[in-house]
Amino acid sequence: MPIYIDENKCIGCRACIPACPYGAIDMVDDIATFNESCTSCGACAYACPTGAIVLEMARKGEVDTSQYEGLWVVGEITPEGRMASVTAELLGEGRRLAADLDTDVSVVLMGHEIGDLAKAAAGYGADRVFLVDHPSLARYRTQPFTDVLTGLINTHKPEIVLIGASAMGRDLASRVAARIKAGLTADCTELTINPESRLLEQTRPAFGGNVMATILCEFTRPQMATVRPKVMKPMEFDESREAEVIGVPVSIEEKSIATAVLEVIKDETGSDVNLTEADIIVSGGRGLGDPEHFALIEEFAGLLGGAVGASRATVDAGWIPATHQVGQTGKTVHPKLYIACGISGAVQHLAGMSSSDCIVAINKDPDAPIFNVAHYGIVGDLFEVVPAMIEAIKERRGE
Ligand SMILES: Cc1cc2nc3c(=O)[nH]c(=O)nc-3n(C[C@H](O)[C@H](O)[C@H](O)COP(=O)(O)OP(=O)(O)OC[C@H]3O[C@@H](n4cnc5c(N)ncnc54)[C@H](O)[C@@H]3O)c2cc1C
Structure with missing residues (x-):
């Protein structure tokens, strides 16, 4: 540019x-x-x-798209210094897309003292690791991360850039896309390569989830997309995979950065519900009838060692904090077992949980749409079915 x-x-x-x-x-x-x-x-x-x-802004048709090659994933690093699971998921998806384009997959890792993570990125599918290690990148901040990533993209010209739709990814992707004047499709649920045009087809829910829109960025590069955690599947970790590691020297002056991270405070209020990592989720909907009835869902989830999810109707009613919400405007989850209790199965709810491995739905309406995605459907009153299930589990465990 x-x-x-x-x-x-x-x-x-x-x-x-x-x-x-x-x-x-x-x-x-x-x-x-x-x-x-x-x-x-x-x-x-x-x-x-x-x-x-x-x-200078590029105008339509001015970008020489033939100069752009390769698929990039922007890595995310947890506060504990591990590679975030969404990065592994995007690398897995990136490999599938790169195979269709006959190109390679690179990951950009920005942080401090992160050299060890190159091995993890390689094992999950990266062919190349751009490693940007600097004390000023130890914690995510919009300005230095935007500057560094924009510079890397302008220099190496990747064709596709995938970023996790996490708090960091949403902030960074939009900043970088605006800076390089590229299109960006947020919250994609499906990515494919068009075999004729070789364009990235970026599919995401639109109009409140009632339509799935497929978006193309024909005239700008790179084609940028964010994808929520748990939407894509990582590949099996391969210890033997190696990646080319390219150290990127940067000179960042702290005084040029408008913000400083003074302290990272862990949320101790219990609202930090790790739904996206849970193997088992028991979710409650408006069918619970009363906020106090979430105690039943908590007991059921606790017994199974799972997390408590919720529909937006219950969140909007103030029955449970928004951190529990599953769905299009809540969290996307992919547990081994998802039990929906008194949830009708609106498209917006399904958008967040329909890829769960096993879905059990409990609803007294036999025509409830949730039964269209459920692997096991129980037509009945949740206040009879759930206590009976709790009882049966306890009995089997000899409690
Ligand atoms: C832009 C937009 C974004 C949205 N995002 C989300 C989102 O992220 N997540 C989300 O969940 N929703 C979302 N919604 C809202 C969504 O459209 C539905 O309104 C919501 O999911 C309904 O919640 P529910 O299933 O709990 O309630 P309802 O649709 O009222 O369903 C309650 C169900 O409980 C059953 N029931 C009642 N009593 C019992 C009983 N005793 N035993 C068993 N079953 C019983 C009923 O048969 C019914 O099927 C969004 C909407 C819009 C417009």
């Missing part, structure tokens, strides 16, 4: 120099000048107080 300095506007203030993560700006006769390290990431343009640094 073209970037240039308007010499008439440059006042020689040097604000752009610490903003550049690639050390690409020199002062020549008190005018900022780009050197050969410039990646056109645009960080300097945002720091320039006089608008002297100009990023």
